[in-house]
Amino acid sequence: xxxxxxxxxxxxxxxxxxxxxxxxxxxxxxxxxxxxxxxxxxxxxxxxxxxxxxxxxxxxxxxxxxxxxxxxxxxxxxxxxxxxxxxxxxxxxxxxxxxxxxxxxxxxxxxxxxxxxxxxxxxxxxxxxxxxxxxxxxxxxxxxxxxxxxxxxxxxxxxxxxxxxxxxxxxxxxxxxxxxxxxxxxxxxxxxxxxxxxxxxxxxxxxxxxxxxxxxxxxxxxxxxxxxxxxxxxxxxxxxxxxxxxxxxxxxxxxxxxxxxxxxxxxxxxxxxxxx
Numbered sequence: 001x002x003x004x005x006x007x008x009x010x011x012x013x014x015x016x017x018x019x020x021x022x023x024x025x026x027x028x029x030x031x032x033x034x035x036x037x038x039x040x041x042x043x044x045x046x047x048x049x050x051x052x053x054x055x056x057x058x059x060x061x062x063x064x065x066x067x068x069x070x071x072x073x074x075x076x077x078x079x080x081x082x083x084x085x086x087x088x089x090x091x092x093x094x095x096x097x098x099x100x101x102x103x104x105x106x107x108x109x110x111x112x113x114x115x116x117x118x119x120x121x122x123x124x125x126x127x128x129x130x131x132x133x134x135x136x137x138x139x140x141x142x143x144x145x146x147x148x149x150x151x152x153x154x155x156x157x158x159x160x161x162x163x164x165x166x167x168x169x170x171x172x173x174x175x176x177x178x179x180x181x182x183x184x185x186x187x188x189x190x191x192x193x194x195x196x197x198x199x200x201x202x203x204x205x206x207x208x209x210x211x212x213x214x215x216x217x218x219x220x221x222x223x224x225x226x227x228x229x230x231x232x233x234x235x236x237x238x239x240x241x242x243x244x245x246x247x248x249x250x251x252x253x254x255x256x257x258x259x260x261x262x263x264x265x266x267x268x269x270x271x272x273x274x275x276x
Contacts, residue, residue, distance in 0.1 A: 106254045108252055113247065120159065124157075124158055135148060136256055140251075140252050144161055144168070145158065164184065166182060172206060174205070175198070175204065179192055180193050190237070191239075194235055201227060202226055204224040205220060206240050207219060207220050220243045222240040224239070225240065
């Protein structure tokens with residue numbers, strides 16, 4: 001029974017196939033083309049769609065890579081322009097300071113610092129150091145940097161005002177009280193040898209006094225942060241914040257043409273100052 005049923009189905013399928021073939025053979029060409037298109041779209045449509053989407057994705061990814069590359073290039077150019085703008089502003093400030101100064105200034109580039117933060121020494125370079133000599137003051141538009149301690153071919157060492165060996169004769173610009181400025185910790189400055197009854201307050205500007213023959217008068221050293229009266233001594237304890245951020249310097253000016261000589265005010269012993 002089952003065998004007959006299978007044979008019947010097979011025969012029916014064969015008859016239908018022959019009928020369909022005959023109909024296709026005698027049907028118009030336009031019908032054949034339409035039917036062929038329907039069969040092709042039904043069987044291969046999904047694969048064709050995937051292939052098309054892949055092409056679109058590939059093109060979009062190529063455009064993305066190109067745009068990403070252009071964006072990176074633009075960012076780098078923008079960074080270069082920003083740095084150039086900062087450098088231009090800095091150099092304009094240096095030039096303006098040099099032109100307004102009453103002293104002869106030689107611009108030098110900083111090529112080293114020891115230590116990198118709160119440096120007590122700077123290494124400066126210039127093609128010619130002919131006019132620069134030991135003890136020449138070193139300044140920036142912000143204020144006093146230090147003095148030349150040694151010179152070699154093409155370079156020189158600057159001892160900054162943060163160097164514990166440096167002593168500066170100074171004066172309070174407001175009250176005209178004199179004292180000695182030095183650094184004990186290599187970070188902040190102390191305005192020493194100022195009696196308790198003298199008028200010193202936070203915010204006062206401390207400048208070079210011009211005494212001692214090394215530093216010209218009136219160069220800003222820093223501002224008073226605190227002025228205390230410790231009971232164990234007859235002198236004030238005055239903390240001064242340096243006007244110049246030494247670790248951010250890129251160029252400095254060396255003041256030349258001044259007669260450098262040592263006096264007791266500039267070479268006062270560390271032991272004497274630290275005792276106060």
